[in-house]
Amino acid sequence: MVGIVGYGGYVPRLRLSRKAVVEANSWFAPHFAGKAKGTRSMANWDEDSITMAVAAARDCLGPCEDRSGVAALSLASSTLPFAERQNAGVVREALTLGRNVEVMDFTGSQRAALSALSDAVFRAQAGAGETLVLAADNRKTRAASAAELDFGDGAAALMIGRTNVLAEYLGSATISEDFVDHFRIAGEEIDYAWEERWIRDEGVSKLVPEAIAAALENSGIAAGQIDHFIFPTCFQKMEAQLARKCGIRDGAIVDGLMSRIGDTGTPHALLLLAHVLERAQPGQTILLAQFGSGAQAFVFRVTEASASFRPRTGVSGWLARGMEEANYTKFLSFKGQLRLERGMRGEQDKKTALTTLYRHRETILGLVAGRCEITGEVHFPPSRLSYTPGCPALDTQRPYKLAERIGEVLSWSAEYLSFNMAPPHHYGQIDFDGGGRILMEFTDISRGDVESGTKMEMVFRIKDVDELRGFNRYFWKATPVRPLPSADEMKAAE
Amino acid sequence: MASGIKDKVAILGMGCTKFGERWNASPEDLMVEAYGEAMADAGIGPEQLGAAWFSTHMEDIGTGRGGMPMGIALRLPNIGVTRVENFCAGGSEAVRAAVYAVAAGACDIALALGVEKLKDTGYGGLPAATVGTLVPQWYPNAVGPANFAQLATAYRRKHRMDAATLKRAIAHVSVKSHANGARNPKAHLQNTVTEEQVLNAPIIAEPLGLYDCCGVSDGAAAVVVTTPDIARGLGKKNLVTVKALQVSVSNGWEMHSNQWDGSYCHTARIAAKRAYEEAGVANPREELSILEVHDCFSITELVTMEDLFLSLEGNAVKDVMDGFYDADGKIPCQIDGGLKCFGHPIGASGIRMLYEIYLQLQGRAGPRQLANPKLGLTHNLGGQPSQNVCSISIVGLESV
Incomplete structure (x- = not known):
């Protein structure tokens, strides 16, 4: 059996009040008055898709130091911080995974996380070990845009493997189509989107049902048997329309968390899945689909083993730990859209010596200290000479993880x-x-x-x-x- | 067994500029000012100098590196000029080098000078120091006030002290230094402040407010040293001699073990013990007449009173509030205003401290002159509580 063997999520602590945004922009964009409800998640200034992916991975992996079961790691995001430098490679160092772990970035579409999931399923089916699928987004939007209110920031993690499967993979399908509902050329920061009515009618309403039908057929499951239907969307009632069109029961529609955290983008389907898995009962079926450059759908069935796993905090834990943020200028500043006066102290050069970073990568990225075998004292950063009163010991430190x-x-x-x-x-x-x-x-x-x-x-x-x-x-x-x-x-x- | 430095070297002359925002003085001008006063006080000419040591911390905004800036600024007769840099202890390090050179007989007369030009940065406070390529990749983008403020949080925890009690005690430290600085025409800050002003000042780094932090100043100070015999030969009386010079540098114990509790400076206690031993001081609380300590922040001065074994551990708050270290107390501390009010041009500070004690011991301190001081101590702390360099010097009248 191949399927989900672990899951986790991450939602940044700050939740921006939509009312604060709408009120601040009301002089310019009064038509958003109706959107002044609820909150959206907002990454701290020191968070990006790499750091949020690490947080989701840790939620899934737990505090155990032995992570040798991970054979591959993929990171899906449309907001990868680096265009060159493997982003998932940074995540691997932070998680202190072995050098033999294959590491991949997936990007370019809102369903990049489902592409990564496909890849992980195939690896598991081929007996290639467990794959940690991570997805994260920290999207930039124009001030006073609908996207600013609709989007959120977050990350999700799924471990795909064959042992102690919590939700069995039943089947999937992909429709690839160059349907350009929005785009962002390399180097740009903000998406350019086409008319919503066209995207709904010609894009989502046609491509997603096609992918769902194929996935259900591959799985041998009828639409009416689906217990949880996950489809992330910013469009009002789009999930319900799709469900009706595909023959899925109304009661199966999973709340997209739009009112609380917004649409987190690439990770959102996996984030909702991780949320559903916390409460889904053995035997229940889950259908998840995502739209973007076509559509993709997966079908899972929850197993008896599902109760044996709990993420460290879990999506529901992250949801409950939110703190409302009413400072719209803080959001703009954190997203790099409002440059606040930094003073001359802010001019300090932050050049990183890459040679130094490489020498100390385990220390810096993995938070690995050195523990002296003789005294037990822990040194950070590790050093060749350990502190021992009167007699410094040479080369007695062994790697010691602190994270x-x-x-x-x-x-x-x-x-x-x-x-x-x-x-x-x-x-x-x-x-x-x-x-x-x-x-x-x-x-x-x-x-x-x-x-x-x-x-x-x-x-x-x-x-x-x-x-x-x-x-x-x-x-x-x-x-x-x-x-x-x-x-x-x-x-x-x- | 080393015999120590006690009474082997005497101060021949000293000079110190006015500290402060010397907008129109270059570091070279400041050096000339301090050097001129010191040489006139010593009564010698440049040809009599055998060697010189030069202390400056921030070369990027001051004079540049090496010994040349001083050799050229003072037109020294091609003698050796060596730059020393050891954070805030740099001035005391320059003195140590000059004193050791004379004591060793390597030269008869040596010069130590420290200068710092901090007001060419464009903003208040100290500029960030360079720390290599590894440290910035993990270490906080920390500033001095927050590094030293941590003494307060750890001290409170250790002694189970409420925030208001400690805040009031460190306010007293600053009120006292302002009162002293107001009587010193060379001090950067010559205004008095009230306890209420200190307590209500804007927070810089919790719990330290504006008046808990020392001045950031331009300035220079210089000292000429020689042997007591040569000094007497030059007609000097009431010689002030060096009794002890000690430096202690962190070796990582504070950070690489979990034993240090964060409430004091480990190196200061080590240097103090060594200095008292070298100077033959058995009971510092009874024997010392005057202190110039590194009050970069009010909390630093307070914990230093314990590190110097003057106040019992946990008792500095009481001693401070009792006025033990006030101008009219048992051991006046920062009678010249200290770093707090005289100012803190980093490379010069150690020599500035020595300058005040030298004046006091010779009875030349004007309106702030103390009655019959005999033995004084200077203390510098460079870096931060968790890793630092501490220098302690003791000087006194030759007869003591």
Whole structure:
């Protein structure tokens, strides 16, 4: 049996109030008054498709250090930070996966994640081991556009394999068509879209049912048997129209989370799938389809093993942990559309020595310290000489991973002096459970969130942006451990 | 066993510019000013100098690298001029080199000069220092105030102290230094402030407000040293001699073990012990008459009182509030205004501290002159609490 053996998601903490956006732009775009409802997810300034993919992967993989089961890793996104430099390669380093893991970027269409899923299924069918399929998007939109209100940021992860399958792969189908509902030429940041009525009538309404019909046929499942129908769309009632057209029951339509996080783009179908898998019952069937340069559809059946797996936080956990953000200018600034005064301190050159980065890639990207075999002291960054009173020991350190360990704030401050995209700039010394100490930056944090002794967890983020050369420097940051909402709270949030 | 530096070298002359926003003075002008005063005080000519050491921290906005900027600015007679750089301890390092050269007999008379031109950056505060190619890839884009502010959060945790109590104590530190600076015509900041002003100032790095941070100043200071015999031969009386010069540099213990609690400076305690031993000081709280410590931030001064074994651990707040370190207290600290008000041109600061103690010991400190000081201590801390260089010097009257 081939299918989903693990899943996870990630939704950034900030949820931009659509009302705040609509009100700020009402002088210019009063016609959006009707859209002033709910929130959309919004990446922090230090998040991009790479960092969100890492977060989703960690949600799926859990804190276990042994990740040797992963044979391949794919990252699907239409907003990959690098056009050259394998983006999934950065993710692999952050996850400390082995060098023998095959790593791939998938891009170019809104259904790139389903292309990656296809690839993963074929690999599993061929006995090539488990593939971690990641998808993430951090899309830019024009201020005062519908897309600005409709879109959201997020990521999803699926592990595809043959052991302990949670949802069995039954079949799939793809229709490839150069239907240009929107485009973005290389180098541009914002999509250019054609008329919605044409996309609905000639695109979605014709291509998606074709893909669904073929996928159902390949799976030997009738449309009426589908229990969960996932189709991400910004178009009002589009899922219902499709369901009716395809013969899928109304009750099977999965809420697209538009009112809470918006359409996250490439990852959205997988994000909704990860959400459905948290509650789907054994025997239930799931149909997911996505539109983009054609259409693609997959059919899965939930197995008895499904209860044996839980993502670390899970989509419902991320949904419940949102924090409403009413500062529209913060959103514009984080998305690079509003350049706030940075002062001369913001002029500091952020050139990255690539030779240095390569030498220390495990330390920087993987947060791997060195633990002295003799004293047990943990050194970050690792060094040839270990600290031992009176007698430094040579070459006694062994790699010691810190990313999945909880830390505690030893000391901290928050300052308004240096340039930071989200002032005040918080940083401090973190003492890790089991040893190790790093003076590091904090993120996803507000004044009053930390004190000496606060428990912190690690998140992979952009450390600095080199605007001069176009390079993102990644490292780990500390963020307060936020307890998972209780089942009741999550239910209430649903 | 080394015999130490005690009484082997005497101060022959000193000079110090006015510190502050010296918009129209170049670093070369500042050097000439401090050097001129020091040489006039010493009563010698340049041909009598055997060697010179030059301290400056930020070459990119100051003089540039190496010893040449000083050799050329002062038209020195082609003697060796060596640049030393050791963060905020650079000035004290230059003094150490000159003193050691004289003590070793390598030269009879040596010069140490420090200068920093910080007001050519275009903004307030210190510019970011270069830190190599690895550190910027993981280390926070940190600034001094937030590095030192962490002493406060860790100190509070260790001593279970509420935020308001510590905030008030460090406010007292600044109020005291402003009161002292107001009596020093060479000080950058010569205004007094009230505790209320300090407590209500805008936050720079929690919990430090504007008045918890020292001035960022231009300035230079210089010292000429020689042997006590030569000094006497040149007609000098009431000699001020070097009793101890100690430097301690972090070796990573603070960050590469989980033992340091973040509430004090490990190196300062080590350097203090060594300095007291070298100077033969058995009870510093009783024997020291004057302190010039590295009050880059008010919290640094407060914890330094414990690191120097003057206040018992956890007791500095009480001593500070009791006025123990005030101008009329048992051991006046920063009688010249300190980094807080005299100012902090990094490369010059260690020598500026020495300048004040030298004046006080010789009874030449004018309106802020203390009664009969005999033994003084200077303390510099470069870097940040978690990794730093600490220098401690003790000087006193030759008879002490």
